[in-house]
Amino acid sequence: MTVLSAEYLSVAFGGVRAVNGVSFEVERGIVFSIIGPNGAGKTTLFNVISGLCVPDDGRVRLCGEDVTALAPERLARRGLSRTFQNLQIFSHLTALENVMVGRHRHEMTGIVADLLHLPAVRRQNRRTRAAAAEALARVGLEKVAKWPAGALPYGDLKRLEIARALVSEPTVLLLDEPAAGCNPVETGEIEDIIRGMVGCGVTVVLVEHDMRLVMNVSDRIHVLANGRTLAEGTAPEVRVNPAVIEAYLGVRALREATGAGG
Amino acid sequence: MLQHYRLISLIPLAAIILLLPLLFSSAYYYRVAALVFIFAIATLGLNLLMGFAGQVSLGHAGFMGIGAYAVTIGPTHFGIPPLFSFLLGAIFSALVAFVVGRPILRLKEHYLAVATLGFGVLLAIVFTNEASWTGGPDGMTVPGLTLLNWSVRSASSWYWISAVSFLLGAALALNLVDSPTGRALHAIHDSEIAARVLGVDVAQQKLIIFVVSAVYGSIAGSYFGLINGYITPDVSSFLRSIELVAMVVLGGMGSVIGSLVGAAVLVILPQALTLFHDYEHIVLGLIVMSVMVFLRRGIVPSLAAAFGGRRE
Helix, strand or coil: CEEEEEEEEEEEECCEEEEEEEEEEEECCCEEEEECCCCCCHHHHHHHHCCCCCCCEEEEEECCEECCCCCHHHHHHCCEEECCCCCCCCCCCEHHHHHHHCCHHHCCCCHHHHHHCCHHHHHHHHHHHHHHHHHHHHCCCHHHCCCEHHHCCHHHHHHHHHHHHHCCCCCEEEEECCCCCCCHHHHHHHHHHHHHHHHCCCEEEEECCCHHHHHHHCCEEEEEECCEEEEEECHHHHHCCHHHHHHHHHHHHHHHHHCCCC | CHHHHHHHCCHHHHHHHHHHHHHCCCHHHHHHHHHHHHHHHHHHHHHHHHHHCCCCCCCCHHHHHHHHHHHHHHHHHHCCCHHHHHHHHHHHHHHHHHHHHHHHCCCCHHHHHHHHHHHHHHHHHHHHHCHHHHCHHHCEECCCEEECCEEECCHHHHHHHHHHHHHHHHHHHHHHHCCHHHHHHHHHHHCHHHHHHCCCCHHHHHHHHHHHHHHHHHHHHHHHHHHHCEECHHHHCHHHHHHHHHHHHHHCCCCHHHHHHHHHHHHHHHHHHHHHHHHHHHHHHHHHHHHHHHCCCCHHHHHHHHCCCCCC
16 A cells, blocks of 8 residues: 655755656555665655645655645654654753653643643643653663753764654654764664564665665665656665766665675 | 642742732732742743743833733723723734734844844834834823722732732743643754754744734733733833843753742742842842852752752
């Protein structure tokens, strides 16, 4: 079943066509990666899908419903969340509180109940805290739950952002370069986290430059170049596609990704 | 459990409020202390907006003005009892905040600051020019407050009313910290974009807290009018708004107790510094500057960090 689809999406900034007639369909419960050289339009595409950027043309569908240009908070309530390439952490909150914000769409109390701290708020807080603690444990951050997020190292923050998105129980989660700036060990941990998410039924859309990670976890790969679709297929298909090799991968990167050495 | 722990921090404050009158040798002390709590209520309201949600308002004295004129115009022109006028003022402030907040809270930082400044100036002009209702620049007398058969006049009565009101306001603000709204506001403060993709309706949350902070301002304004017995458009002047912002920043952004400390410093210091005669304002300015240089996160958060590293 298709859970997310893009239909002929186009975005132009002035005279530059950042995304130009891109279409794809993402099946439920898979890892769908979008790769391409810098400036290929990956981040713009993510911004359109997550409602941060309005497309000039085309449609985005989530579970069959047209959600084009819907505000991010409304998309979030329909089950689409994302992380950011340049971290967007709530640095004044603790790691646990950061993740608790991720439960916002499931919290039902209003301002009056919150001000009075009614029993409903207390019960809800317990549920939120438990869910957040569990999500932190899933990404291996349970030991730093009480730390101010601003004091955590970079690799932890990457995982914190994933936990925060995960706890909102999204149908579709967009991960924008989750392994950027991570060492091989951290990248391996992120790979495990992604596999865990998919195991829980989350559909993952991944933008990533680390080809080893992409080739390892992706069920399907969509290749962009200059805002256009270059190819789409499974990892083995994309890996041997001549157009992809020429535009992006290069022979060396391919060897590294396949483990043949450089 | 965490919740009870939070409210426990108000017990020492309640004890201080109870014991402080032992040091008061005249009605003057009660009056100054009452003014501290009144301004602390307005400052706390503004701090919810500035310290929690990270949104500035340079026109918050406008809501004090609405509260003050509500308890004046209500009884004088319409024969509405003062207590009822007080409530109507708070409701009216909430409505004004709701209507005004919707368009201007879309703005960010400096643009929001200028828009709220415009709002405050606008209200001050209305209070000055609608002389048939407000007495114009000369102001008008505020009818006394009568609760049941108790005529509230003495400075000590106002001390107890304002202190208990501040305690209640502080309890509500502390409740907010550990709630969905409180977390959402802190999230908005740090990253609006991340808050939005997690389902936080940023515009709605900002509007809600703007309305709440307006009600705090209105209540403080009503008390201010009632304790003085006289009101002029100065209550919502630009300088008054700036003073509220200074109280928030001086005491500590996001700190509930800091709101009280900030208000205390800026209400008491000018009174205490009168012995410097002509140099009063210079000394006040130097003290405020020094505090900001040496305690740059505001008095309470800086001291809390220095002694014991507790996070406010």
